[in-house]
Amino acid sequence: MINIAIIGSGPSGCYIADMLSKKVADAQVDIFDRLPTPFGLVRAGVAPDHQGTKNIVRQFERTFSRDNVRFVGNVNIGDDITYQELKDHYDVIAVTIGALQDRxxxxxxxxxxxxxxxxxxxxxxxxxxxxxxxxxxxxxxxxxxxxxxxxxxxxxxxxxxxxxxxxxxxxxxxxxxxxxxxxxxxxxxxxxxxxxxxxxxxxxxxxxxxxxxxxxxxxxxxxxxxxxxxxxxxxxxxxxxxxxxxxxxxxxxxxxxxxxxxxxxxxxxxxxxxxxxxxxxxxxxxxxxxxxxxxxxxxxxxxxxxxxxxxIGYRSQSIEGMPFDEERGIVSNEDGRVEDGVYTSGWCKRGPQGVIPANRADSMGVAKQIIADLEENMPAGDKAGFNKIAALLDERNVRTVAFSDWQTINEAEVSRAQGDKPREKFNRIPEMLALLD
Ligand SMILES: Cc1cc2nc3c(=O)[nH]c(=O)nc-3n(C[C@H](O)[C@H](O)[C@H](O)COP(=O)(O)OP(=O)(O)OC[C@H]3O[C@@H](n4cnc5c(N)ncnc54)[C@H](O)[C@@H]3O)c2cc1C
Structure with a gap:
């Protein structure tokens, strides 16, 4: 099996996951996010009165519903799991952590x-x-x-x-x-x-x-x-x-x-x-x-x-051990390549510019690059992937949030909304996790 880790479940991560989960034979795609909620800035950036724009999540939900795609929420890479640990246990990593640190x-x-x-x-x-x-x-x-x-x-x-x-x-x-x-x-x-x-x-x-x-x-x-x-x-x-x-x-x-x-x-x-x-x-x-x-x-x-x-713009937040361009505030990369087996796309690759469709084009390009590299140099497929990461998270008492858990949070947000509001968000992680126990 080819184990692929994606760091960040915003549009860029979702688009890469979509393509790799369809096109790479025997792939398992794990999408990590530091929040218990997926979709990045579609949830936390796009204006709350622009609900039409947020409908893009329907498409991303279909990606998460695939058997070979796993959402691993509430896991901060660089904190709960190191970048090195991810490299040790995955064949391919795509870094799609966005950019939301104020300049x-x-x-x-x-x-x-x-x-x-x-x-x-x-x-x-x-x-x-x-x-x-x-x-x-x-x-x-x-x-x-x-x-x-x-x-x-x-x-x-x-x-x-x-x-x-x-x-x-x-x-x-x-x-x-x-x-x-x-x-x-x-x-x-x-x-x-x-x-x-x-x-x-x-x-x-x-x-x-x-x-x-x-x-x-x-x-x-x-x-x-x-x-x-x-x-x-x-x-x-x-x-x-x-x-x-x-x-x-x-x-x-x-x-x-x-x-x-x-x-x-x-x-x-x-x-x-x-x-x-x-x-x-x-x-x-x-x-x-x-x-x-x-x-x-x-x-x-x-x-x-x-x-x-x-x-006036944003920077990405660096992750310990990951090549990072301090001056530009982005993940260091050359056309999306970070280092062997590690790629990047979206706002953390290009800087905080471009609407959601721009990330689609970017992620499609990077996914094609990943597929070409895999075809040229197919990994042995002997890395442990999530099995090992799950054990580490367990040892560290990290409560991971699966996609079905997010659906529980989602339903609770929708059902407590008043009037015409589509949802009343939970804005504290303990509140969200309390719904899951
Ligand atoms: C205020 C605002 C309004 C916008 N409005 C629109 C709009 O109306 N229409 C439109 O098309 N575009 C809009 N955009 C642009 C759009 O949101 C971006 O193009 C898009 O979200 C970038 O996608 P991304 O996946 O690169 O990053 P993000 O969407 O930021 O996703 C990054 C994800 O990575 C996760 N992450 C970060 N660090 C870690 C870590 N260490 N470990 C694990 N996970 C991590 C984050 O939690 C997040 O979920 C808006 C942006 C902003 C800021």
């Missing part, structure tokens, strides 16, 4: 109360156990969100929506209550470059046109009248659409709704201001854009905000 802004005031990375903030409202106790400071009239991608828009929208608008989402009950209690009036979405360079997509941007209590605003002076004639026509279509939406927002009346989303371009944070250890403002420097690059003009201005959330 620092690298400015003064980052340690003040009221400053959060988007990884932590998103994880909090999505019920990820790592940040169940974040208790973010939301007693703020002004909240700044730094970043110009879809994650920054997701956070802005979740803060801007009423609890009724979140009624059919799977946001945690604690988070929706904390957001409903927030006296926020001004949300600032800050991009260091211009609207042409922004990486958010129109589907996300245009959602602000129809919110109950929040009006989107933008200064028309920040919007170009037209794109340069020599602009890449492929990119131009999407940007034109964004500009059209933004021009509509520039026409909105400032006081038409109680909460304002100020979409601001060409500004970089230079300091988070504070008193008594708590955020009192954000200092920004205006930028000029040359050939798509932002450079500071030296002119600064302050925003009256009491909460700052940075959405």
């Amino acid at each position: 620092d802004l690298g400015i003064d005031g980052e340690d003040l109360n009221g400053v959060y990375g988007s990884g932590a903030f998103v994880a909090w409202y999505n019920g990820h156990p790592d940040h169940a106790d974040l208790n973010p400071k939301l007693d703020s009239s002004g909240i700044a969100i730094i970043g110009n991608g879809n994650v920054a828009l997701d956070i802005s929208r979740i803060l801007a929506k009423t609890d009724a608008e979140m009624g059919s989402s799977d946001i945690t009950a604690d988070s929706v209550a904390a957001i409903a209690e927030s006296p926020v009036q001004d949300i600032y979405l800050i991009g260091r470059r211009g609207p042409v360079e922004a990486s958010f997509t129109n589907a996300e941007l245009s959602e602000f046109a129809e919110l109950d209590r929040c009006v989107a605003l933008v200064d028309s002076a920040q919007l170009p009248a037209a794109l340069p004639e020599d602009f890449d026509p492929k990119a131009a279509k999407a940007i034109e659409k964004n500009l059209e939406t933004l021009r509509g927002y520039a026409e909105n009346a400032t006081d038409s709704k109680p909460v304002r989303l100020h979409i601001m371009f060409c500004a970089s944070p230079t300091a988070i201001l504070g008193e008594h250890g708590t955020v009192t403002g954000l200092r920004l420097e205006k930028n000029q854009i040359t050939d798509g690059r932002a450079t500071g003009t030296g002119e600064t201005f302050d925003l009256n905000v009491q909460t700052v959330i940075s959405a």
Whole structure:
């Protein structure tokens, strides 16, 4: 038997598992995850009010239902089981651990109360156990969100929506209550470059046109009248659409709704201001854009905000013994190869870019590579695989979570949901494990 271990049950891991479990003869595919819940950021990243996107898990469920695929949840590789132990007992390893460690802004005031990375903030409202106790400071009239991608828009929208608008989402009950209690009036979405360079997509941007209590605003002076004639026509279509939406927002009346989303371009944070250890403002420097690059003009201005959330990208968390590129914050690899018998795919391979389908393409490529390598150099098939790992986990008193256990957790989440919510997530591991005893 060819024993294959996959570390991480997000989309990248699921896509690799799907292909290898079908195409490698006599393969056993074990997917480890540090959480008792599968599906990575589909559960813990994708916005709770974007339930349609989360439907992809139906496809992944079919993979887990195969006889030669095993989910081994609640096992942290690098902690419960070492990387070396996995290499000793498996023929092939695919590392698909994603990237959700927040990058620092690298400015003064980052340690003040009221400053959060988007990884932590998103994880909090999505019920990820790592940040169940974040208790973010939301007693703020002004909240700044730094970043110009879809994650920054997701956070802005979740803060801007009423609890009724979140009624059919799977946001945690604690988070929706904390957001409903927030006296926020001004949300600032800050991009260091211009609207042409922004990486958010129109589907996300245009959602602000129809919110109950929040009006989107933008200064028309920040919007170009037209794109340069020599602009890449492929990119131009999407940007034109964004500009059209933004021009509509520039026409909105400032006081038409109680909460304002100020979409601001060409500004970089230079300091988070504070008193008594708590955020009192954000200092920004205006930028000029040359050939798509932002450079500071030296002119600064302050925003009256009491909460700052940075959405400027993520790093992977290294695992002891695994080759890791500290500078880029990814698993070291060459086209997905890490070292003999070890491969990587997804956000921990490429960095935190790309939507779910991008990981499918990436994982298919890496799976093909694995299959080609196996054909060239077929292992003896004498490694112990999960038999040995299960014994080690037993010795270490680790309560593993099988896919059927996850189904029990899933059913409990679904059955305790109120109103139109599809589920009420458990956001603490002991709560989940208690359901299984
Ligand atoms: C806020 C946010 C919103 C997004 N919204 C969308 C969207 O609307 N549509 C869309 O298509 N894409 C969206 N994305 C992108 C999408 O989530 C990613 O493309 C995708 O999840 C990356 O997949 P992955 O498998 O590489 O990583 P992940 O999904 O992060 O999966 C990694 C898995 O590895 C596990 N793991 C990590 N370390 C270990 C370890 N040491 N041992 C065992 N397991 C480990 C983690 O628990 C996790 O389950 C969003 C991302 C974010 C952050």
